[in-house]
Amino acid sequence: MAARRTPVCLTIATSDSGGGAGIQADLKAFAASGVQGTSAIVGLTAQSTVAVTRIEQVSPAMIVEQVRVVLEDLGVDAVKIGMVGTRETIEAVATALDLLPDGTPVVLDPVMVAESGARLLAADAHDALVGRLLPRTTVVTPNLPEALALVGRAAADPIDVSALAEEVAALGPDAVLVTGGHRETAEDVLRLEDGSLVRLPGVRHPDGAAHGSGCTHSSTLAAQLALGLPLAEAARVARAVAGEAVRNGRRDVGAGAGPVDVLDLDAQRARTAALAGEDLTAGARR
Ligand SMILES: Nc1ncnc2c1ncn2[C@@H]1O[C@H](COP(=O)(O)OP(=O)(O)O)[C@@H](O)[C@H]1O
Numbered sequence: 130m131a132a133r134r135t136p137v138c139l140t141i142a143t144s145d146s147g148g149g150a151g152i153q154a155d156l157k158a159f160a161a162s163g164v165q166g167t168s169a170i171v172g173l174t175a176q177s178t179v180a181v182t183r184i185e186q187v188s189p190a191m192i193v194e195q196v197r198v199v200l201e202d203l204g205v206d207a208v209k210i211g212m213v214g215t216r217e218t219i220e221a222v223a224t225a226l227d228l229l230p231d232g233t234p235v236v237l238d239p240v241m242v243a244e245s246g247a248r249l250l251a252a253d254a255h256d257a258l259v260g261r262l263l264p265r266t267t268v269v270t271p272n273l274p275e276a277l278a279l280v281g282r283a284a285a286d287p288i289d290v291s292a293l294a295e296e297v298a299a300l301g302p303d304a305v306l307v308t309g310g311h312r313e314t315a316e317d318v319l320r321l322e323d324g325s326l327v328r329l330p331g332v333r334h335p336d337g338a339a340h341g342s343g344c345t346h347s348s349t350l351a352a353q354l355a356l357g358l359p360l361a362e363a364a365r366v367a368r369a370v371a372g373e374a375v376r377n378g379r380r381d382v383g384a385g386a387g388p389v390d391v392l393d394l395d396a397q398r399a400r401t402a403a404l405a406g407e408d409l410t411a412g413a414r415r
């Protein structure tokens with residue numbers, strides 16, 4: 130019998146020189162989920178925990194070629210799309226998506242603004258993101274401000290997140306997962322393809338080291354889909370992993386919001402068991 134192949138995930142996203150978000154966070158999250166991480170880098174940010182001082186895009190031909198060469202040799206079981214930056218880059222990403230085998234899960238994190246406040250999506254790229262990428266997406270993972278921006282609505286208080294997810298779904302993705310980092314409860318809300326809603330509550334950890342939480346979340350989601358979990362289960366794991374990564378974030382790095390630090394799944398299980406008072410060596414002694 131042929132051995133089972135290690136699942137391969139591809140991130141199509143931008144580099145964060147500070148190492149907290151973007152490609153760097155994606156590859157860490159893929160590794161923590163135990164899949165092979167690959168990348169198509171579409172741009173570079175000169176970024177720290179406090180600022181983004183310069184952004185440059187990679188050529189469209191190079192973007193498509195990175196995807197093509199990875200697909201040809203390694204194959205791809207799930208894709209995560211992160212910061213795409215400009216209209217021209219979005220067109221190249223859409224061309225690259227045409228190369229994927231039918232049915233490959235695509236997770237789109239519609240990155241617009243960094244934790245430090247810097248704008249990461251050009252003002253004239255909004256329509257391309259909505260028109261060219263959203264309809265090809267298995268699940269889109271906006272935070273609250275991104276979900277509002279996608280549907281062109283202003284913030285309101287209180288906000289009906291399930292109605293908002295429904296409005297985002299009308300733009301064409303199969304499913305919508307509104308992440309909870311910008312809400313008091315830190316509850317993620319998933320709207321599935323059949324219109325049903327799944328609420329994913331979790332403990333809210335103190336902010337201060339949440340830079341990269343959205344990237345870690347969407348990459349973990351893609352990895353869990355590549356491993357074969359159904360979407361609602363994959364979303365549960367992604368919520369748990371991102372929450373733990375915030376709790377474990379590095380508050381001693383940089384002058385701004387510190388980067389999250391993702392734990393691998395075994396380490397998370399061990400921590401959960403330890404918190405529950407289990408003796409982890411018991412199994413080994415028996
Ligand atoms: N302070 C926090 N405590 C626990 N979980 C958090 C916290 N901040 C974010 N998360 C989780 O991290 C993931 C990313 O959330 P969010 O912060 O909304 O995205 P982004 O980084 O794109 O703004 C979600 O699953 C969210 O629930």
Ligand SMILES: Cc1ncc(COP(=O)(O)OP(=O)(O)O)c(N)n1
Nearest residue numbers: 150151212243244340341342343344
């Ligand atoms: C290069 C790059 N990509 C994405 C982001 C935004 O990442 P996110 O995980 O949403 O985290 P915050 O920056 O909001 O903490 C980024 N900053 N840079």
